[in-house]
Amino acid sequence: MSKLWGGRFTKETNKLVEELTASISFDQKLAKEDIEGSLAHVQMLGEQEIISAEDAEKIKNGLHKIKEKLAAGELEYTVENEDIHMNIEKFLIDEIGPVGGKLHTGRSRNDQVATDMHLYLKDHTAGIIELVEAVQTAIINQAEQNVETIIPGYTHLQRAQPVSFAHHLLAYFWMLERDKARLTDSLERVNWLPLGAGALAGTTFPIDRERVAELLGFEEVYPNSMDAVSDRDFILEFLSVGSILMMHISRLSEELVIWSSEEFKFVELDDSFCTGSSIMPQKKNPDVPELLRAKTGRVYGNLMSLLTVLKGLPLAYNKDMQEDKEGMFDTVETLEGSLQMLAPMIDTMTVNKGRMRQAVNQDFSNATDIADYLVTKGVSFREAHEVIGKIVLYAIGENKFLLDLGLEEYKQFSELFEDDIYEVLAPEHVVGARKSYGGTSQEQVSKQLELAKSKLK
């Protein structure tokens, strides 16, 4: 088959070279964007009288037919036509005849592919922001039911101080809120139109780039044609913002794995999000959060891979840039799939309040509060810390927790202890006393919850 660019060639392309250089196996994901970009381009070509209004109309009709075939799954791509741009151009020529060849006037595949990528990320970034919001909504729903639920809070994965379960969950709300802000900010750069840059230097035709930007919904036009065709920063930004988002997803997933273990049993994931073991009949495995945790690896990998591809590339377009696609698609699809799974998994999980209560009653996470108790009675914090350390050591020896010790036992360590110590040590009090802004008291968490809700539409 003769190539659309075949005029200068006397030999057929080597088959292996054809396979190596073709991108159609993966860039067919850009078919919709490619047609949208072409529709805007040809509209402008007609308006500027670069091609006749009649030809522009024919091309538009042809493109609409191809769009219909795309939706019906009737397009058959060929490796001979290399990439999505030339496959579509070939379909167009087959559809409407040689006049289809006028579509590529004043345009190159270099500005075309960059435009497709911008359009693709514009659309998917907006979709990902919505999916993040769905996870935030699920977090809020669980948090609302658990303001009063107390769990041990951890540092070093050792029991530290008790916290409201809602407070713990809401920490993830704010991580996701920052992810949304980063995604939204990255859209500012995605919103630049490269089309009209030509191969690298602009074009001799009197094109109107502002008009194309308007038709495609872009806010800016790249002011430098060489930058326009070689910029992949907007993809790198997406991949790095996506990596941070995926890291958050993996941290939350890890909590779900830990919490649903027999040792913790704080939550139970819904059966529909777990699988069994082929040998051990009793098992219910948290495969979904495990896989979300693991998929973080490929998302980081996609970022490293593109950074490496771009490193040291001279201006302007280089074929290396074709390697920007698979990683971007993979990160988009991994994020979309993970977020879609996470929201219902959080929504449907059962919170084992009884088990959480039991955990809180059986630890020393209220130790700071008796230290603070002595401080209110005039002891320095450092000295109080020492006294309480000794009490904890004593209690461990007696196989007791702080609430189990009698007042006489307390008085052995300091005469300042009175009956009100038991009130101070109760988990509700320990949590409720942390009233500082952003702290875990039920009162502060309720306020935080309202603030979180106000961030969602």
Ligand code: ARG
């Ligand atoms: N398939 C190519 C890519 O994805 C399109 C641009 C090709 N340009 C070129 N001059 N060969 O990068």
